[in-house]
Amino acid sequence: MPRTLQQLDYTNRFARLPGRFHSAQQPTPLPSPYLVAFNPDAAALLGLAPEAADDPVSQQVMTGNQVLPGHEPLSALYAGHQFGVYVPQLGDGRAILLGEARNERGEHWELQLKGAGETPYSRMGDGRAVLRSSIREYLCSEAMHGLGIPTTRALSIMGSDYPVYRETAETAAVVLRMSPSFIRFGSFEVFFYRNQHDAIRELADFVIDHYYPACRDAARPYQALLDQVIARTASLMADWQAVGFCHGVMNTDNMSVLGLTLDYGPFGFLDAFDPGHVCNHSDHSGRYAFDQQPNIALWNLHCFAQALIPLLDMDATIEALKRFQPLFEAAYGQRLRAKLGFAAQGDKDEELIVKLFGRLYQGQVDYTVFFRRLAGFIPGELNAPLRDLFIERETFDDWAADYAARLAQESRDPRERQAAMLRANPKYILRNHLAETAIRQAIERDYSEIERLRTLLAAPFDEQPGMDRYAALPPEWAQQISVSCSS
Known part of the structure; x- marks a missing residue:
């Protein structure tokens, strides 16, 4: 049984796609890294022992300071509609896919560093992440898993005193996040707008073969793929609305073709019920308000379907998109x-x-x-x-x-x-003030609250002795917390 990251079985199927889908990219080392958090539940999915957290080589890998044999670091190309406006090239601006690990059950997990330095898609950014946003993503991806909602996972946070400048100077951090795949709607859009229909077919075949194999036996495999993505997205929206989760940036480049919650930025859970709540202070028009999320999901699915049009029948596609609303309403009603x-x-x-x-x-x-x-x-x-x-x-x-x-x-x-x-009905959710408390303590090098919250939120429906304060109404100061796209 593997004990450390260097003992995993790496397969790297996405790296086998031609170079137009991604760019080779080595991580940029961070000076003097230190462990902030390690998730034994996510480690178990890989077959890693909890002791891997203390392995010096694994820590260097989780920071991006060392690349292992079997890794093929790359950043993926994609485009997307951001706040309704098409942006012709986005891509992994601060994410580097190290490789894909296969566990003893034959499951594949892509391992991606977020915050490991510049890539060809950084668009004048520094490719770094800060401790604040890294803690929020680490905790929320695990909180969503605890709620039973499809999501990417998070293995670790590595920190460094290296300064990163956002609104103010902050310290750097790297999250190692895991997913069966990070392919998104925008991965297809970029090739549709470039009129590269052969690339659309190649990527669709890749997704079908590895993630939706039953579609291959359908009379129209690409139509079946669209149907599956619509169904999973409808189910995901029902999950979000039922627990009061607000994503904050539902751009098409943040929508997973596997129906996973992807790219945690200015997210939030409802405190006082407000259907028009906007959790992202960068969303001045309220495009991604809580009650708009199902509508935006459908809008995004139209963009995805448009990207697949070279492979689809138009009439069948229109009928498929019409099924989203009844699918969502049935799932949400349930x-x-x-x-x-x-x-x-x-x-x-x-x-x-x-x-x-x-x-x-x-x-x-x-x-x-x-x-x-x-x-x-x-x-x-x-x-x-x-x-x-x-x-x-x-x-x-x-x-x-x-x-x-x-x-x-x-x-x-x-x-x-x-x-x-x-x-x-969960007793515990990751309210903004709980995440903020963990962040403030972590800035002072106390990481105990991160682990306490991770453990608590892994079982959000359970009564947990001595933890009632985490289920209490939020304090007044919580109303002053502001999250934006830099969060």
Whole structure:
């Protein structure tokens, strides 16, 4: 069993694609690196021992200071629509793919350094990442996995006192993140706009052969690929909306063809429920507001489908895109019924949900706390823990009467319903103030809060003794936290 990074089995399938898909790029070393965080859960996916965190060679690899035999470092080319405007060339501006490791189960994981220096796609940037943003990505990718939402993973954070300049001078960091693939919608767009249709076909064949092999047996494999990406994206949007996750930068270059949550920047989870919440302070128009995410996903899918048009039938493509909305609504409805404790769909469930969201918005009620407490709802009782979340208690009472009547239609034992609701409504999420606390301590070289949060968020639905403060309502100072594209 492999113990360190140098003992993994590297295959590097993406590197076998021709040079027009990527550029060879060696990482730029960082001086005097030190370990900030190491994730044993992600390490287990590779077959790594936890002790790999302390292996000097592995630490150098995780920083980008050493390249191992079997690695073929490269940065990928892609384009994309950023805030609705097409940008003809983007690419991995601060990401370098080291290689692809195959574990003992035959699973493939690409290992990518984020923040390891300039690449041909840096666009006058320095190719570096700062400690602040690295901690946020590390924690959120693992928090999303704990919630059961498809995502890239994070193995480690390596830090250095090397200065990196954003709004102010900050210290550098490198995240080693993992994914079956980092191919995105924009990976196809770049070749569509360059009129290189053979490259589109080659990349589509690569994706089908390695990630959607069942599509190869379909009558129209490329149409089947589009169908799969639409279905996975619809499911992902239902996941995001159900837990109150805001991505912040849903550009087409940040959309995974595998339906994964990709590229954590100015993300956020809802505190007080606000359907129009904009978590990215760089998003001045509110394009990527919380309630717009499903619509933007569909817009992005149109861009992806357009890039595949040389391989597709136009009429079939239009029909495929029309299926997104019903797929999303079905998946989202299912998740909301689970949150509310409904085993089956009721005739007036949508009306009840709309009424609830209106009450939550009106009262600026915390989204996560409300749904977690809802599991303890008792028909006919005052339900003070829920009622007290509302400034105007009567607005809750009005809805609670309708909710109690709906629960009366359920055949499940109330204890079974409560247990199911606790499995659908997390107690712990990565609120911005929790990440900010970990960041502030890490700046002082105390990394214990990063590990505490990682462990906590790996089991967000569980009652964890002594950790209730992490499930409490956010403090007032949390409202002053600002995240932007530099985050």
